[in-house]
Amino acid sequence: MDDPLDFEVEDDLLSPLPINNKRKKVIGLDDLLNDHYKEQDKLLEKQNKAKKKAKAKEKRKYDDEDRKEAWLTRIVEKCHNQLKAFGEENDISLWGVKVFGEQKPFPPLDSPDLGSCNFIQSFFNNRLNSVVELAVDKGGSFLEGLLTNGWLSKLAFLSGHVEKPVAIWAFNTMLYSSKEDLQNSSSNFWHAILSSRREVDQFSVKIDWFPEYTDLRSALDTYGFLFKFSSSGERESSDSNNEGPPQNIRAWIRFVTSCCLIRSKKAVFSTVEAEEIVEIIICMFLDRRFQGLSMLLNDCMQATVDYFTDQEWCSSCENIAKFIACRVSEDLNCIQTVECVSEVSSRCKQLRSAIAYQNLLYCFNGASSGEVILKSLDASNFRDKSCDFFKMYIHLVLAENWVLSSSLVEDDPVIYEMFCSFLKNCSSLISATDLRSYASKVRHKASYLLHFSI
Secondary structure, three states: OOOOOOHHHHOOOOOOOOOOOOOOOOOOOHHHHHHHHHHHHHHHHHHHHHHHHHHHHHHHHHHHHHOOOOOOOOHHHHHHHHHHHHOOOOOOOOOOOOOOEEOOOOOOOOOHHHHHHHHHHHHOOOOOHHHOOOOOHHHHHHHHHHHOOHHHHHHHEEEEHEEEHHHHHHHHHHHHHHHHHHHHHHHHHHHHHHHOOEOOOOOOOEOOOOOHHHHHHHHHHHOEEEOOOOOOOOOOOOOOOEEEOOOHEEEEEHHHHHHHOOOOOOOOHHHHHHHHHHHHHHHHHHOOOHHHHHHHHHHHHHHOOOOOOHHHHHHHHHHHHHHHHHHOOOOOOHHHHOOOOOOOOHHHHHHHHHHHHHHHHOOOOOOOOHHHHHHHHHOOOOOOOOHHHHHHHHHHHHHHHHOOOHHHHHOOOHHHHHHHHHHHHHHHOOOOOOOOOOOHHHHHHHHHHHHHOO
């Protein structure tokens, strides 16, 4: 009766659990540390393996890049050798002429004789001077304060008078001061005085002293301007601190611009002096250090060109063009002398055309006429290996500006037809596969002019 039934034997839940006589092990701190170190060793081993795989992969990548670089180098060398077969490319320098040399020491800026200045004496005699205690020997500092704060021009307008000591001091401060704020303030002072007017042909203030062109030319000489420069001379600027141009050249350009705008009130320059100013401005355009002053130079050139009367301009334009053509060689500088003259007015276009024409005459050894030049260009043999496409490019640009910038030349049917024939030859006879230096530039420029400008 005590034996289990059959279904009870088969039921696992009713069967007794086996007795586990094995004793549980107690885990200590040493065991935990050992397990931790083992895990760290495994992790470090995995990281080392990953680094080795990454290095191997990177090495394979660098090897592939080295192989590609070597392959590209071989291709480039092969292409370079093939280009040499068509003709060695000449080293063509950029445009640029050094028109400023070593500066001379600036003259000292002496304070004006304030004892002879009526409006300064009015300050001395004013009762407020007992508070300010203005002394005659401190007049220079006092004028500098009035100038930089803009009060000097206001006092001039209130009194209607700019006395000689003040005018000379303001002029010298503008051109020879080493302080930029004084340069700008004195330039603003003169601009305000010169641009003021009571009537069309009168200033609103009386000016006891006015600078002459010799004063401006003397300043340029002090700045180190090379009046007898040549584009075939030295072009690289020196590292010397005495190399021009100085900061004052900005004020010089602005003052010349203001003087040219007041011819109805006062003829500051003679015709010959105005011609020389235009020549100087074009020379400044040739100096690469003046690229940041292109707007000032453009304004000055436009004002100077408009300074001439209609009777003076025709001969003056030709004189300026001949002077410039004599100074530049047959390189990119002669193109720069043309392109620096903007086409904002009919006179500027005429000057641009005249400079281009005179440059062409010198390029062709003083050819007798423009027809002779165009016949020579039209007869060019572009297939000849000795053909100089760099000079051809210069001749093309000069001919373009000569013909297309002058309405008189453009209306000449003979000149115009010869120029069109030259453009057709350049665009059709120069092969697109001609890899000689400047060949593609001549071809593309001629094609552009033929299809879009003519």
